[in-house]
Amino acid sequence: MPEGGLNPKAVSTDGGPRIGVYVCHCGLNIAGKVDVKAVVEFAASLPHVTVARDYKFMCSDPGQELIQQDLRDGLVNRVVVASCSPLMHEATFRRATAAGGESPSHVQMASIREHVSWVTADGDDATEKAKALVAGAVRRVALHEVLEPRQSPVRPDVMVVGGGIAGIHAALTLADAGKHVYLVERETTIGGHMAKFDKTFPTLDCAACILTPKMSAVRTHPNITLWTYSDVVSVEGYAGDFRVRVRHRPRYVREDLCTGCLACIDACVHKQGKFEDEWNEGLSKRKPIYIPFPQATPPVVVVDREACIWFKTGKCPRTCVDACERDAFDFEQTETFDEVEVGAIILATGYRTFDASRMPEYGYGLYPNVYTSLEVERLLNAAGPTNGEIVLRDGSRPRTVGIIHCVGSRDAKHNLWCSKVCCMYSLKLAHMVKERIGAEVYNFYIDMRTPGKGYEEFYDKVLREGVHMVRGRVAGVTDEAASPEEEGHLVIRAEDTLIGSVRRIPVDMVILAVGIEPQPDAQEVRRLFNVSCGSEGFFTERHPKLAPVSTFTDGIFLAGACQGPKDIPDSVAQAGAAAAEALAMIDRGHVTLESSTAFIDDAACSGCKTCVGLCPFGAIAFDEDRKKAAVNEVVCKGCGICVGACPSGAAQQHLFTDAQILSEIEGVLEYV
Amino acid sequence: MSETDRPFEPRIVAFFCTWCTYTAADLAGISRMQYAPNVRAIRLMCSGRVDPQFVLAAFRDGADGVLIGGCHPGDCHYQEGNVNALRRFELLRRMLRDFGIEEGRVRLEWISAAEGDKVQRVCNEMTERVRALGPLRLEPGPRRRVGVGVVPVGAAEAAAGPAAGEASEPVGVLETEGREAR
Ligand SMILES: Cc1cc2nc3c(=O)[nH]c(=O)nc-3n(C[C@H](O)[C@H](O)[C@H](O)COP(=O)(O)OP(=O)(O)OC[C@H]3O[C@@H](n4cnc5c(N)ncnc54)[C@H](O)[C@@H]3O)c2cc1C
Ligand code: SF4
Ligand code: SF4
Ligand code: FES
Numbered sequence: 001m002p003e004g005g006l007n008p009k010a011v012s013t014d015g016g017p018r019i020g021v022y023v024c025h026c027g028l029n030i031a032g033k034v035d036v037k038a039v040v041e042f043a044a045s046l047p048h049v050t051v052a053r054d055y056k057f058m059c060s061d062p063g064q065e066l067i068q069q070d071l072r073d074g075l076v077n078r079v080v081v082a083s084c085s086p087l088m089h090e091a092t093f094r095r096a097t098a099a100g101g102e103s104p105s106h107v108q109m110a111s112i113r114e115h116v117s118w119v120t121a122d123g124d125d126a127t128e129k130a131k132a133l134v135a136g137a138v139r140r141v142a143l144h145e146v147l148e149p150r151q152s153p154v155r156p157d158v159m160v161v162g163g164g165i166a167g168i169h170a171a172l173t174l175a176d177a178g179k180h181v182y183l184v185e186r187e188t189t190i191g192g193h194m195a196k197f198d199k200t201f202p203t204l205d206c207a208a209c210i211l212t213p214k215m216s217a218v219r220t221h222p223n224i225t226l227w228t229y230s231d232v233v234s235v236e237g238y239a240g241d242f243r244v245r246v247r248h249r250p251r252y253v254r255e256d257l258c259t260g261c262l263a264c265i266d267a268c269v270h271k272q273g274k275f276e277d278e279w280n281e282g283l284s285k286r287k288p289i290y291i292p293f294p295q296a297t298p299p300v301v302v303v304d305r306e307a308c309i310w311f312k313t314g315k316c317p318r319t320c321v322d323a324c325e326r327d328a329f330d331f332e333q334t335e336t337f338d339e340v341e342v343g344a345i346i347l348a349t350g351y352r353t354f355d356a357s358r359m360p361e362y363g364y365g366l367y368p369n370v371y372t373s374l375e376v377e378r379l380l381n382a383a384g385p386t387n388g389e390i391v392l393r394d395g396s397r398p399r400t401v402g403i404i405h406c407v408g409s410r411d412a413k414h415n416l417w418c419s420k421v422c423c424m425y426s427l428k429l430a431h432m433v434k435e436r437i438g439a440e441v442y443n444f445y446i447d448m449r450t451p452g453k454g455y456e457e458f459y460d461k462v463l464r465e466g467v468h469m470v471r472g473r474v475a476g477v478t479d480e481a482a483s484p485e486e487e488g489h490l491v492i493r494a495e496d497t498l499i500g501s502v503r504r505i506p507v508d509m510v511i512l513a514v515g516i517e518p519q520p521d522a523q524e525v526r527r528l529f530n531v532s533c534g535s536e537g538f539f540t541e542r543h544p545k546l547a548p549v550s551t552f553t554d555g556i557f558l559a560g561a562c563q564g565p566k567d568i569p570d571s572v573a574q575a576g577a578a579a580a581e582a583l584a585m586i587d588r589g590h591v592t593l594e595s596s597t598a599f600i601d602d603a604a605c606s607g608c609k610t611c612v613g614l615c616p617f618g619a620i621a622f623d624e625d626r627k628k629a630a631v632n633e634v635v636c637k638g639c640g641i642c643v644g645a646c647p648s649g650a651a652q653q654h655l656f657t658d659a660q661i662l663s664e665i666e667g668v669l670e671y672v
Numbered sequence: 673m674s675e676t677d678r679p680f681e682p683r684i685v686a687f688f689c690t691w692c693t694y695t696a697a698d699l700a701g702i703s704r705m706q707y708a709p710n711v712r713a714i715r716l717m718c719s720g721r722v723d724p725q726f727v728l729a730a731f732r733d734g735a736d737g738v739l740i741g742g743c744h745p746g747d748c749h750y751q752e753g754n755v756n757a758l759r760r761f762e763l764l765r766r767m768l769r770d771f772g773i774e775e776g777r778v779r780l781e782w783i784s785a786a787e788g789d790k791v792q793r794v795c796n797e798m799t800e801r802v803r804a805l806g807p808l809r810l811e812p813g814p815r816r817r818v819g820v821g822v823v824p825v826g827a828a829e830a831a832a833g834p835a836a837g838e839a840s841e842p843v844g845v846l847e848t849e850g851r852e853a854r
Binding site: 085086087088111113114115116118119120121122125126128129132133136527530532533534535540552596614616617637638639640641643644645653656658661662664665666668669670 | 685701712722729747752784
């Protein structure tokens with residue numbers, strides 16, 4: 001005999017509601033606060049309740065078996081589980097109920113953990129509130145209709161948005177599994193941040209050596225359609241059947257013809273670069289026709305319309321065009337669009353770095369020799385603006401370098417979070433600067449955060465190499481010398497918490513370890529794909545531990561730093577997981593659709609058309625002959641907006657009918 | 673327990689959309705934020721599902737306050753459900769005034785999935801505000817406490833699968849006028 005007891009009441013013998021109430025202890029999470037026995041006793045006294053039990057963990061196999069046994073024994077035909085939130089386990093108990101032979105729609109949960117035991121100080125209050133929620137659930141489930149889960153087939157293709165390392169890895173994994181992937185990248189090349197680095201911590205392998213092969217694999221893979229310089233403009237549909245519209249911006253060079261010989265760049269009437277090179281963080285100049293870096297993928301040049309003389313004046317000999325042996329130029333190009341149908345979407349839109357000029361005390365933008373870490377990554381890169389030479393803006397070599405950790409991170413004024421990668425990349429930069437030019441390097445850190453395989457060992461190695469570590473927050477950077485030896489240098493003022501005094505350290509170069517932030521357009525992207533963001537703007541996963549790459553919108557998955565600060569190994573791991581989730585969905589072949597769709601009681605419909613205009617998805621059609629509205633259940637997303645507005649009570653929503661909600665209202669109010 | 677032998681504890685019914693505010697309430701739980709036990713949340717898919725009828729029914733059934741929670745403007749999972757909720761809320765407020773129900777007894781709040789602390793704050797504020805207003809005394813018409821789905825055991829068979837229509841039967845003056853006022 002399981003815990004709890006059978007309700008002493010007689011069992012109904014025919015088709016009327018026979019409700020089983022199952023109160024979960026959730027270990028001590030609920031039982032530690034709520035008097036579960038009292039809730040069971042109370043539940044047993046409610047109308048139609050034939051069974052009321054409690055159990056340690058309802059979601060466990062034996063817990064689910066309790067329900068199934070009662071269903072099989074005919075003791076119950078409706079189930080109330082009073083436990084955690086329905087967002088956590090509704091699917092579990094629907095499945096259990098279906099396995100017990102009852103319609104999965106005959107389940108209602110009362111959230112007595114998230115909404116009661118975890119938020120209520122007093123045990124008696126908690127027990128009373130739990131009873132009220134159980135009463136609401138019992139009242140409502142008595143009215144639940146029988147709904148069979150609706151299934152819809154899943155399209156086999158996948159879209160990956162964002163071509164950084166996360167998007168690349170996800171795309172290749174899916175393509176290797178035989179799925180067709182549309183990879184959409186808004187820049188002219190894939191690669192993301194990683195393509196800007198020279199080496200990567202902690203192994204110090206060359207970023208290009210491990211990334212470029214993956215980039216070309218994307219370009220040549222028969223299962224990948226690569227769309228760069230493109231973005232998603234609209235998303236319609238639902239899991240398994242999304243219709244996505246993608247905009248391609250004109251490069252004025254035909255991608256199918258350009259071979260990346262770069263003859264046109266040499267031939268441009270601009271003999272020197274004149275325009276800020278974004279890829280090099282503005283540390284160099286480029287021409288109006290350019291390619292971000294030699295291994296850019298696809299290796300296709302692009303014309304910058306704002307800078308090109310032809311576009312600006314209509315007068316230019318267009319020596320570029322003449323230089324092209326492939327006739328690839330097309331100055332008439334305009335935006336084009338593609339519309340594709342995919343079953344799943346993976347968002348891998350990455351991050352941006354903190355804007356260092358938001359902390360004027362560090363002198364970025366004021367002193368030319370204050371750099372961001374990303375700029376220094378470019379300086380270190382052999383394909384970068386200085387061909388890998390670490391030189392200051394005046395061309396001289398710094399003899400002392402100060403690296404300031406946590407810029408913009410862990411700071412109540414800016415971002416509260418730890419950006420997770422800055423300690424490690426700061427150590428990497430310290431090592432590389434020391435190795436290349438033998439400079440004295442000072443790292444100013446608050447806490448040294450090096451969790452990860454081989455990371456603490458990397459820190460030890462850098463320490464042994466003689467990099468100076470100063471523990472304490474940096475107050476500021478100044479060029480005002482307080483002593484002759486500071487003359488002509490930048491001075492970093494920091495509190496050294498280990499020796500307990502304020503130090504002034506003169507350096508030639510300051511590197512700001514800028515933190516990781518959500519993309520500036522994260523909110524728009526989030527709305528486009530209907531996913532949510534935390535208050536800081538990183539996309540929210542469905543569950544931080546158990547569903548880290550899923551979102552609350554079925555069929556949309558997350559990979560990489562768009563979900564939160566992450567290094568490359570973590571981004572790749574997550575990308576693999578997102579690809580696996582998408583594969584699982586596709587190979588299952590179908591998704592279960594929203595059950596709470598709207599329907600219209602034909603007889604009650606007065607033909608007022610209120611609902612028709614309100615539906616955000618155009619799911620309601622109006623029959624002009626009969627003067628009646630009708631819902632297309634495949635298009636309906638189950639919001640209930642039309643239902644809330646129908647003046648005749650004709651529009652209703654499955655599992656959220658007026659009657660069900662009104663009963664729940666009565667229930668939560670009745671027994672307190 | 674009868675209402676007379678303990679001090680007034682307001683009863684508040686909340687309608688939370690599942691995507692933002694209900695999720696935020698879950699977050700408040702996960703973060704163990706303690707708040708007044710007076711608010712009972714009913715989960716809806718969208719704040720746009722809130723029918724003014726529900727609010728009136730809640731008052732009729734003994735609620736002293738009603739809270740509606742949805743996604744921030746522009747964030748509704750269904751694009752514009754919260755816009756509809758807001759529009760209806762304005763109408764509702766006018767209606768309640770006609771019934772002599774104080775404005776402070778209803779509240780509409782946009783609470784995103786990340787704002788567990790806002791659920792805590794709003795529930796606490798709402799409880800205190802309604803506590804200060806005292807119990808709602810509806811005139812005229814008695815509180816009706818028995819309704820849909822409550823059928824004496826034994827009579828269950830007779831009422832097998834209560835009809836949906838039952839709920840929208842006019843109950844007292846509130847409901848009838850409520851429907852017309854829209
Ligand atoms: C200075 C610095 C040094 C670092 N060094 C290391 C290191 O040595 N080792 C390590 O492991 N990690 C390092 N990191 C962390 C590393 O950069 C990240 O882990 C990694 O880049 C995350 O990859 P991602 O694909 O998620 O994002 P990203 O690299 O940011 O790529 C995102 C891609 O998506 C595209 N995109 C964005 N929005 C859209 C949109 N709406 N539509 C289409 N495309 C879009 C972007 O253009 C970009 O190509 C470093 C970080 C910094 C700042
Ligand atoms: S709002 Fe209601 S009555 Fe009006 S057309 Fe729609 S279903 Fe019919
Ligand atoms: S519930 Fe109504 S308004 Fe919402 S999607 Fe369905 S038909 Fe449209
Ligand atoms: S889904 Fe939250 S208000 Fe519409």
